[in-house]
Amino acid sequence: MAKSLISAERGIKMTTMNILYISLEGNTRSFINRLSRFAKQQNIINKNNPLIHAKEIEPQTLPASELAPFFVFVPTYLTGGNGIDSGFTEIMTNSLGEYIEEGNNAKYCIGVVGSGNRNFNEQYCLTARKYAKLFNAPFLDNYELRGTSRDVERIYGVLSREWTKREKD
Ligand SMILES: Cc1cc2nc3c(=O)[nH]c(=O)nc-3n(C[C@H](O)[C@H](O)[C@H](O)COP(=O)(O)O)c2cc1C
Numbered sequence: 001m002a003k004s005l006i007s008a009e010r011g012i013k014m015t016t017m018n019i020l021y022i023s024l025e026g027n028t029r030s031f032i033n034r035l036s037r038f039a040k041q042q043n044i045i046n047k048n049n050p051l052i053h054a055k056e057i058e059p060q061t062l063p064a065s066e067l068a069p070f071f072v073f074v075p076t077y078l079t080g081g082n083g084i085d086s087g088f089t090e091i092m093t094n095s096l097g098e099y100i101e102e103g104n105n106a107k108y109c110i111g112v113v114g115s116g117n118r119n120f121n122e123q124y125c126l127t128a129r130k131y132a133k134l135f136n137a138p139f140l141d142n143y144e145l146r147g148t149s150r151d152v153e154r155i156y157g158v159l160s161r162e163w164t165k166r167e168k169d
Contacts, residue, residue: 015048035155036051036052072100072137076125078090082121083123084122106134109131109137115143
């Protein structure tokens with residue numbers, strides 16, 4: 001169930017979107033922080049615009065049961081290869097994949113956003129594409145490195161639409 005509160009006085013629905021992410025060098029963390037700030041601004045403008053609750057998964061994070069739908073943000077770290085017939089081996093981000101695989105968590109994964117560096121050509125965002133298949137969730141969007149303000153705005157829109165769609169189902 002989505003985490004939502006109804007304001008008794010004004011009938012306004014306040015929703016919070018959940019995100020799980022991992023960040024080894026800080027780019028994804030920076031993106032999520034900017035996305036969360038953007039969500040707060042949007043929520044001030046209109047209370048129907050969802051806020052963000054983000055949880056960073058680190059190698060020392062203990063397994064836990066997720067009880068509500070979440071989006072996944074994952075950067076790409078693969079061993080050398082070309083993404084076509086080699087280079088599929090995931091390094092560094094495995095603790096996020098293992099966290100999602102734990103118990104029933106995967107069934108709450110409702111979309112994956114990837115990041116990476118286009119210099120990696122065919123391997124660009126490959127981990128997110130792999131997670132989308134593995135966890136049977138849509139690959140929603142992607143951005144490079146820390147992402148731009150336009151990426152933040154676009155991806156907030158993509159997530160909000162996906163979240164709202166689910167609430168109506
Ligand atoms: C060792 C290493 C391997 C990488 N492999 C890929 C790759 O295969 N594909 C890709 O798109 N980006 C690749 N990247 C780029 C990272 O995904 C990118 O820098 C990302 O923004 C890192 O996110 P983070 O700072 O949150 O850890 C690699 C970076 C490093 C350092």
